[in-house]
Amino acid sequence: MDLNSLIDSIKNFEGITRKNSINHIANILKDTYNIAGNTILSFGDDASAIEIGNEKLALLAADGMWGKLMEADPRWAGYCSVLVNVNDIAAMGGRPIGMTNVISTKDKKICNEIMEGINEGVKKFGVPMVGGHLHPDTPYNALDVSITGIVNKDDVITSCDANIGDKVIIAIDIDGKLHPQFDLNWDTTTMKSDELVQAQIEVMNKIGSEKLVTAGKDISNPGTLGTLGMLLEASGVGATIELEKIPRNESIEWEQWLKLYPGAGFVLTSESNKVDRCIELLEEVNITASVTGEIIEDKKLYVTHEDQEAVLFDFQKDKITGVKEERS
Template sequence: MTRLSDILEMLITFDGISRKFVLPSIIDKLRLESFRGNTPHGLGEDSAAISTNSDDVILLTTDAIVEDLCLQHPRAAGFNAVLANVMDIYAAGGVPTSFAVALSYSDQQIGEAILDGLISGSHTFKVPIVRGHTNPRSSSTYVVGSATGVVEKEYLLTAGGAQASNVLVILFDRKGKRGLHYNLGWDSVTDRASDSVVRRLSVMNDIAVMKLVTASKDVSVAGIVGTAAMMLEYSGKGGIINLDEINRSRPRSVPLEDWLRMYISLGFLLATTEEHIPKLKEIAKAHGLSACRIGTVDESKLVKLSLGDEERILFDFKKGSVLTPRNDHD
């Protein structure tokens, strides 16, 4: 077995990726059977984009936090519910405008700690909590958040716009550390002032206005590779993810095998053209972030990993949907 073979097996069985395998059947059922409204960008996107009568679109997103984190680290669970939603809004080029939450628990101390985390997150990301639902006598413990945002129509970023010959670039903050409560998390938020966090996130607003990218996603719990695979599939494309490039740009304190799977708290994956990379690097640096290329897009509908002289197929979208199927029903 080579190192690349070991990495391939590790990624296929990684929970952050494997939990996504159920999505195609759910998304297809919703696309085909639920009521169709005027939402040109919905299922499969980080944020749904809802048309209005103005030049703006309303962004809407939802994220839940796993029960284990709610029980073991409730304050962190509340905070991360806000973080996850806010990242989705910025990934679409927007600015968050409100946050709503559903909170369920049986232990009052846990419920109060989750609430404290939500309040802390609202201050860090400068988003008001405007609505909520609480069940204090539940047999399960969870927090589910939803956020709204706004972006001008012409600046809306999509997760499905990657084109063949595009370059895949990751934006992230090198000044971070492993998450205190999640070993596969890169935390660049909790030690920063709110203004510093928002300034870094606003990089996506500048990138959207300058129209420097064809596709955008925040780096989710699926990690760098899983997020890239989701973008490629939703775009109807394939690509090569270059692990040597990722290895060169990773934080030195984090081994490659961990970095590939990490949830990056201020991380975005972009598809762009070669000529826009210098400007992307310039804008990222101005916002305190690094912009590092990690791969390329092609028409193969294969997600391939390369390391040294070896190349292996991770996913073959020609065989069927895997993670986030392209919306062919529109």
């Protein structure tokens, strides 16, 4: 395997490059994200965090479904709209409490399929869809879902607190299958029990409450290394990663594997003495986790494989979102 061509392919992966426009939006709002004085975390994290008293934070996230996914399989898009939002809250160490949706479609059949997919997701993840808005007359089909979660203020897991010397843990449920029409979706949930899938979400709440990690993020559209890149960018640090240590289902080649959106996957950073407990908790819920590298001061993401080494991101010049996390 030629590491450089693998790295080039990931660098140009649409899942990463399309994150680039976020910075622009975050900039317009940078003076007002904390207008009420309660915003703890804003753009740049999986969910934003707002103080609600009693030492609790509300976590807010929103996700739109890729048009490509909506066209390929509206039911799956509905299901995934739940999965991605629930994972955003899990990645913060939170408990998801409810979702709302906005559906735009004039096609009743597509609307039905989306809603049935959402309902399957609600049952699988145990998080209710409690309201929303329907545009029954649009010339396009779109689905946007938002979620609210709760976390103890002391237990929140951010993307921006990775420290130099921390170990990088990559944690992925490798027991799954590719979606037949959409080969970037690594489905690990539809074939598993509700109990196990919900335990995979709850484990992040446990990891947060035991203070086992310094930072964390759920693996999403940018894939495993793209997601790690976003964490490094938000934390203002770099990392070294040994490719072979990333948990992988060996039926999938590296290039595809690293671009997948897994059903349950997290990138975490942890102090050395907490790594074992963290991995133990993840493996109890069927998530394969291993130490794959270390956080370094040099703001680059180095990937090594056998005797090869390549730089995936150099944050002195590259940006993924370009968002230095807003926090107060």
